Amino acid sequence: MAMAMATSALLRSVTRGGSKISTAPPKRSFSSSSGHDDAYEAAKWEKITYVAIVASASLAVWNLSKPHPHFDTPPAYPYLHIRNKEFPWGPDGLFEVKEEHH
Secondary structure, eight states: OHHHHHHHHHHHHHHHTOOOOOOSOOOOOOSSOTTSOHHHHHHHHHHHHHHHHHHHHHHHHHHHHSOOOOOOOOOOOTTTSOOSSOBTTBSSOTTSOOOOOO
């Protein structure tokens, strides 16, 4: 592998007319552009994140502060609470509104 790279560099140098042989591998370039600084990008996205947090929090406060409708209690239909056997904790369910039993 190293021999192939050296041969390739030598052939490039000869065909371009240069007498200098470069042994350093070429600089790798990925999909990001080389002109941008990573710290600049990180700071940009940090600012965007803070703006998004403030915007979403204010939207949530605004939505929760608006009045919302409260519905009346449904009528007590006789078929809704059929009790064939009494619960161990009493006649009402655990999360039901307690009624006065006489």
